[in-house]
Amino acid sequence: MQDFGGAFLTAFNLLIGFDADLMEVIVLSLRVSLTALLAAGVIGLSIGALLAVTCFPGRGLALIVVNSMMGLPPVVVGLVIYMLLSNAGPLGFMGLLYSPSAMIIAQSVLILPIIAALSRQVIEDLYDEYADQFRSFCVPTGRMMAELLWDARYSLLTVLLAGLGRAMAEVGAVIIVGGNINHLTRVMTTTIALETSKGDLALALGLGIVLLTIALAINAAVMGLNATAKRYAYA
């Protein structure tokens, strides 16, 4: 096993030198996870807002299902998406298996329930406050959802951040549907897993540092934004 300090040193050299392989992996990771966040965000926030303001038979069951799915094991999601996208699967004709698109689909499915469930809670709390006023003005349901999404925007950023964190940190789903193919579907987490098993701790550590830095930077930005929002009583 490499010397721990040496591994750190090599990792920093890779980062400072903008090592091409390292950058490729980082860029792909960000592309996959941010696209997944966009897709899951649009769908998840809509589902969250709809569940928050509507009342229908089976709503309780829907909430239980969505909440339970927050804990979906990534490998199970990976397996199901793999089966759907494999040549023998119903979506096999699309030829998406072992491509970044497959990884985006897997991560979207993984974080969709997180965004839907957490946003439902945030929006429902706000709706409790606004409900009488909205009913008084006869605000239509779709409009109500849009207004609540806008007014809860700062709290919902934290929800989206939770989704992004989950997407970027997971390894099980993307390694199954992406295959960890060099220069094609290799992302930070899968590379860390691979390089660690190969004993090349420097690259793994470099990627680990990048992952942590991204997480810290996003958290700091959202916290700063939320603090500003609170100061203006928008949060």
Next chain:
Amino acid sequence: MLMLEPRPASELRPANVVDLRNAGDADAGADLFPLVVRDLTYQAGGTVLIKGIDLTLEAGGTTVLMGPNGAGKSLLLRLMHGLIKPSGGTLSWGGKMLDDGIRRRHSMVFQRAVMLRRSVAANIDFVLRLRGRTDAARRREILEHAGLADRADQPARLLSGGEQQRLALARALATEPDVLFMDEPTSNLDPASTLVIEDITKAARDRGTRIIFVTHDMGQARRLADDVVFVHRGKVLEHTPAADFFTQPSSTEAGDYMAGKIIL
């Protein structure tokens, strides 16, 4: 929540408090009347809270719903506005059953102002957009009438309690309602803010908006009421012109209430 200190009364009171309806609109809501309430009941959790109310309100003026806490005044107001559905009885506006078309001609100001998490101007824009009348000049006019023009860009939730309620009233009037329900809008306000709210309300009444106002503040009822509905234990005990109500109420309970006695 950070609250800004209220400004002095002279500054608070808008110089030109007028309703925003056009001068020729005085009879605009006449077709909604009479409001006829027959045998109206409402129960929740097995308890009957409104017990077979019969009431008829004609067009024009300010009706004050009075009564002790827990009498059912706010519930009656919510039933009239359609915020809650009655358990029994009927309620008709100008011979028509209450529907969204009629409800869109109502507005309501709540005891605790509900401020959207946006600027003062955006709170007005919300209702203007809702009624398809987005117009910066109109928004400015509305805010000027409420004495809030200089606060347009401030976050609404950072206004003082009095300013928030003024904004809530301006927002309610921005829909140009034919009927304005007010549920103890000044119960938490200082006298200067109360005066401004009352002035705006009176101006709206003078321009043809029918006002139905809940209060248990006797002085306020005297200042605003054209007629008084006295509610006690979920029943209407009397509906009397204001001049008569304050001098010779027809029910013992109303007399006791005005004498400052606790009525059970």
